[in-house]
Amino acid sequence: xIEVRNLKKxxxxxxxxxxxxxxIETGQIVAIIGPSGSGxxxxxxxxxxxxxxxxxxxxxxxxxxxxxxxxxxxxxENIGMVFQxxxxxxxxxxxENMMYAPLKTKKIEKSEINEKCLQLLKKVGLEEKADVYxxxxxxxxxxxxxxxxxxxxxxxxxxxxxxxxxxDPEMVKEVLVVIKDLVKTGITMALVTHEMxxxxxxxxxxxxxxxxxxxxxxxxxxxxTHPKSERAKLxxxxxx
Amino acid sequence: MLKHKKIILIICFxxxxxxxxxFADTGVVIPHDxxxxxxxxxxxxxxxxxxxxxxxxxxxxxxxxxxxxxSLIGGTVLGVLLSIAKVSNIRILKxxxxxxxxxxxxxxxxxQLFLVYFATPQLTxxxxxPFIAAVVSFSLNSGAYISEILRGGIESIDxxxxxxxxxxxVGRRDTMFDIVIPQALRSVLPALVNEAIALxxxxxxxxxxxxxxxxxxxxxxxxxxxxxxxxFLVVAVMYYILVMFLNFVAKELERRLKKSDRS
Numbered sequence: 337x338i339e340v341r342n343l344k345k346x347x348x349x350x351x352x353x354x355x356x357x358x359x360i361e362t363g364q365i366v367a368i369i370g371p372s373g374s375g376x377x378x379x380x381x382x383x384x385x386x387x388x389x390x391x392x393x394x395x396x397x398x399x400x401x402x403x404x405x406x407x408x409x410x411x412x413e414n415i416g417m418v419f420q421x422x423x424x425x426x427x428x429x430x431x432e433n434m435m436y437a438p439l440k441t442k443k444i445e446k447s448e449i450n451e452k453c454l455q456l457l458k459k460v461g462l463e464e465k466a467d468v469y470x471x472x473x474x475x476x477x478x479x480x481x482x483x484x485x486x487x488x489x490x491x492x493x494x495x496x497x498x499x500x501x502x503x504d505p506e507m508v509k510e511v512l513v514v515i516k517d518l519v520k521t522g523i524t525m526a527l528v529t530h531e532m533x534x535x536x537x538x539x540x541x542x543x544x545x546x547x548x549x550x551x552x553x554x555x556x557x558x559x560x561t562h563p564k565s566e567r568a569k570l571x572x573x574x575x576x
Numbered sequence: 577m578l579k580h581k582k583i584i585l586i587i588c589f590x591x592x593x594x595x596x597x598x599f600a601d602t603g604v605v606i607p608h609d610x611x612x613x614x615x616x617x618x619x620x621x622x623x624x625x626x627x628x629x630x631x632x633x634x635x636x637x638x639x640x641x642x643x644x645x646x647s648l649i650g651g652t653v654l655g656v657l658l659s660i661a662k663v664s665n666i667r668i669l670k671x672x673x674x675x676x677x678x679x680x681x682x683x684x685x686x687x688q689l690f691l692v693y694f695a696t697p698q699l700t701x702x703x704x705x706p707f708i709a710a711v712v713s714f715s716l717n718s719g720a721y722i723s724e725i726l727r728g729g730i731e732s733i734d735x736x737x738x739x740x741x742x743x744x745x746v747g748r749r750d751t752m753f754d755i756v757i758p759q760a761l762r763s764v765l766p767a768l769v770n771e772a773i774a775l776x777x778x779x780x781x782x783x784x785x786x787x788x789x790x791x792x793x794x795x796x797x798x799x800x801x802x803x804x805x806x807x808f809l810v811v812a813v814m815y816y817i818l819v820m821f822l823n824f825v826a827k828e829l830e831r832r833l834k835k836s837d838r839s
Contacts, residue, residue, distance in 0.1 A: 409747055
């Protein structure tokens with residue numbers, strides 16, 4: 337369970353997050369949506385401390401990860417992240433990309449990791465691309481490989497930062513299918529996305545972020561049919 | 577990656593030892609008129625007369641290659657450390673690396689060489705062999721240049737690469753050495769070869785501290801034969817061939833690296 341309490345982040349005078357409160361239950365799928373520049377990505381990146389918040393608390397399973405005594409590396413091992421621009425390592429093959437972090441951080445036999453990674457590749461439909469360098473993959477394949485890489489660490493939570501925004505339209509679906517399959521495994525998920533129909537389909541909860549605040553928090557059915565806030569109404573009109 | 581490490585090691589090995597082995601006295605006697613004399617009007621080029629100094633030239637070649645290769649390795653190790661200091665968040669390290677670079681780029685290499693070879697013994701009371709002095713000063717100097725090249729390379733790597741690695745739970749140091757530096761090295765390879773070429777040519781400065789390198793060999797031949805054009809032309813051609821060889825190695829490496837990543 338992730339609890340974000342009164343989270344604030346500023347860059348100099350610019351206040352990006354103005355006191356966010358958000359709870360993500362274990363196994364819950366939370367879609368974070370909102371206009372660009374509203375702070376969605378920053379909020380997500382605070383949850384694995386790629387950005388360090390200026391104030392507030394982030395409790396993961398009742399442990400405040402902003403506490404100086406907490407081992408950030410260990411926290412990150414349990415929280416996978418998938419990026420908009422994939423960020424695969426171009427000098428490593430797909431398999432090497434996946435095996436790198438487990439080999440570095442876990443005390444498991446290499447052959448065991450290898451087998452696990454092969455299974456994951458099969459799951460995302462890339463088993464024949466194991467020894468290919470990322471430069472030779474299409475956008476959709478890259479993102480599926482990146483998801484498999486995150487899963488190779490066996491995290492209990494996955495953060496998706498606009499996973500389909502950098503893809504050509506015809507490749508969006510193959511990635512969404514993979515994410516949908518993950519939902520069934522019971523993994524906890526926070527998903528920043530502009531794919532409204534997808535968010536509506538898979539999310540248990542929708543958070544509408546506007547100008548550094550959570551303007552609305554509701555079930556997808558309520559949010560997409562009867563948005564309460566004016567901003568959300570305007571936003572949805574533009575999107576749909 | 578392992579494959580590349582091997583290739584680089586083999587190249588270093590070849591660079592140091594092959595020429596030495598290949599040029600060592602093989603017992604083949606080359607007749608003195610093998611290199612004919614050229615006579616065009618008043619110009620009389622007597623290459624045959626410097627042929628007896630073949631061994632001197634080959635010893636010089638061997639020393640030049642040794643100094644260049646060892647200094648290059650020393651300079652690269654130093655350069656990597658300094659470049660990491662330059663991109664680190666530790667202020668004192670950063671300042672030190674910047675200061676170091678400004679000193680070694682801001683003074684002539686020959687002055688540095690003389691400071692190490694002539695001035696240090698005055699302070700410590702111990703003589704430094706010319707070879708050690710040369711390797712130390714060239715390593716210190718090229719380390720400064722290489723660190724600047726690498727800093728540029730490291731800063732050119734997309735921050736998403738670091739974020740991806742950190743997000744996977746990998747530490748900062750492993751991320752630097754496994755993810756950032758290998759990619760940075762690729763992008764700065766041409767610049768590093770330029771540095772190697774510059775170092776090879778600058779190694780001719782060791783002739784000023786009495787070490788027998790290629791340059792010194794041609795001076796020796798000149799002093800004994802009173803011929804200037806012939807020995808210096810020979811040594812110029814030798815430097816040129818070495819530089820062309822380095823160019824070839826760099827092109828080959830680049831080609832191989834390109835094969836593996838096209839993104």
